[in-house]
Amino acid sequence: QVQLVESGGGLVQTGASLTLSCEASGLTYDFYAMAWFRQAPGKEREFVGSTTWVGGTTNYAEAVKGRFTISRDRAKKTMFLQMNNLTSDDAAVYYCARSRIGKISTRRADYEYWGQGTQVTVSS
Secondary structure, three states: OOEEEEEOOEEEEOOOOEEEEEEEEOOOOOOOEEEEEEEOOOOOOEEEEEEEOOOOOEEEOOOOOOOEEEEEEOOOOEEEEEEOOOOHHHOEEEEEEEEOOOOOOOOHHHEEEEOOOEEEEEEO
């Protein structure tokens, strides 16, 4: 059973940086993507970025490109989201997710396992 646990959320000021972590357990295959999604109050859950677990190929939403960086430590089965220059638009609950086997996707429906989320709040 795959389990994902996010951590690292918190309250920061506009322009600050924050790093989220997603620790995974139960990963038994390699050909999938790990991703970050976020959901602000009253909005749909949206794709933030992803990485292929083996090759480390990343993909980002336009809104975060150049500010956010995804990395992973395969030995520790942990994925990271480094967020720089945060704005109020980045405030949301951030979720990590693992795609279905063989899927490299930005679509929420292609992700099979989800963490419980971690709150990021940005104050001005």
